[in-house]
Amino acid sequence: MKLEQSFYQRRDVTRIARELLGKGLFTRQGGKTSGGIIVETEAYSNTERGCHAYQNRMTNRNEIMFGEGGHAYVYLCYGIHNLFNVVTNGEGEADAVLIRALEPVEGLQLMKARMKVKNDNRITSGPGKLTKALGIDRRLNGQPLWSRDLWLEDLGSRIGKDQIVMSARIGIDYAGSDALLPWRFTLRDNLWISK
DNA sequence: TAGAGGATTGAT
DNA sequence: TCAATCCTCTAC
Numbered sequence: 001m002k003l004e005q006s007f008y009q010r011r012d013v014t015r016i017a018r019e020l021l022g023k024g025l026f027t028r029q030g031g032k033t034s035g036g037i038i039v040e041t042e043a044y045s046n047t048e049r050g051c052h053a054y055q056n057r058m059t060n061r062n063e064i065m066f067g068e069g070g071h072a073y074v075y076l077c078y079g080i081h082n083l084f085n086v087v088t089n090g091e092g093e094a095d096a097v098l099i100r101a102l103e104p105v106e107g108l109q110l111m112k113a114r115m116k117v118k119n120d121n122r123i124t125s126g127p128g129k130l131t132k133a134l135g136i137d138r139r140l141n142g143q144p145l146w147s148r149d150l151w152l153e154d155l156g157s158r159i160g161k162d163q164i165v166m167s168a169r170i171g172i173d174y175a176g177s178d179a180l181l182p183w184r185f186t187l188r189d190n191l192w193i194s195k
Numbered sequence: 196t197a198g199a200g201g202a203t204t205g206a207t
Numbered sequence: 208t209c210a211a212t213c214c215t216c217t218a219c
């Protein structure tokens with residue numbers, strides 16, 4: 001069952017980031033579905049320096065974060081990689097969850113073809129890699145997450161607290177002490193989390 | 196309008 | 208450890 005918009009519109013972005021573990025992320029292109037189980041997320045809130053929308057700073061790039069929760073925020077990082085975020089909270093409250101890694105479930109052949117590799121080793125184990133594997137780019141920026149071509153799904157799995165590992169977020173040294181917030185969530189001992 | 200740098204990745 | 212690569216943001 002696709003996640004409903006109310007799931008995303010809650011205020012506590014770290015809770016949403018935790019609850020997204022074990023959920024499914026899928027795309028459908030050319031009549032073919034690909035995607036997998038979310039195993040790694042990071043929360044970003046407008047109250048801390050790691051966030052593009054820190055102190056409600058709105059730019060052309062992050063404008064979609066200020067809309068209502070439940071939409072995709074896709075942007076280009078390092079000139080090379082598309083990064084996929086889930087916008088959360090209500091309109092005017094710019095929070096988001098970065099999806100960092102998936103465990104592949106569906107459309108293996110298609111994902112391997114997009115990655116131009118023959119084996120399926122770690123094809124979705126990183127934020128830039130999973131977008132490439134699923135065919136996600138900035139054209140999907142602002143797309144609702146219950147769309148026909150892009151959606152998140154409750155797969156019915158139950159994730160216990162002891163299965164969730166919290167740690168500091170990756171690659172945001174510029175955020176100073178906020179870089180130390182334990183807002184990265186991974187599934188314990190999962191093979192598919194990023195390096 | 197110029198210049199710096201980035202929520203990454205894979206090769207060396 | 209380092210280059211790839213280009214868009215975004217800031218400062219002038």
